[in-house]
Amino acid sequence: MKKLILGCLPVLFLSTAAVVLPAKAEVTTVGMAAIAQTQSQPSVSPFNLAYLAYQGYFEDRGISSYATLIEDVRSRKVTPTQLVQAAVDSQRLAPSVLNDSSYISAVESQLTSLVMNQ
Numbered sequence: 188m189k190k191l192i193l194g195c196l197p198v199l200f201l202s203t204a205a206v207v208l209p210a211k212a213e214v215t216t217v218g219m220a221a222i223a224q225t226q227s228q229p230s231v232s233p234f235n236l237a238y239l240a241y242q243g244y245f246e247d248r249g250i251s252s253y254a255t256l257i258e259d260v261r262s263r264k265v266t267p268t269q270l271v272q273a274a275v276d277s278q279r280l281a282p283s284v285l286n287d288s289s290y291i292s293a294v295e296s297q298l299t300s301l302v303m304n305q
Contacts, residue, residue: 231279233293237301239279240270248273257305260298267295 231239239245243252250273251259259265271291274280284290 231274233290233297236270236274236294237297241301245270245273245277248276257302260302267291267298270294
């Protein structure tokens with residue numbers, strides 16, 4: 188009898204675990220104001236922007252990559268503002284970010300960290 192009960196427990200457990208309750212899906216609508224607000228915010232963080240530049244994503248915009256980028260940042264041939272402009276030109280950032288001094292400062296900080304870590 189004990190073996191029968193112990194043998195049935197895994198079957199019982201698996202059969203109850205397989206029952207999945209349907210999830211409730213909520214449909215929400217987004218207004219034009221929310222879309223406009225999302226589009227005006229930077230879509231790339233300063234860290235990711237510096238890393239994308241390092242990987243060469245902005246070479247077609249005149250921003251060098253890898254060791255050359257580090258040397259260009261060190262010698263000030265590439266500035267944070269130029270990098271932000273390249274991201275705006277490639278539609279990775281909204282044009283309004285060019286006027287965001289805190290974002291540009293954060294990009295400068297990331298570029299400095301990139302130079303210091305090399």
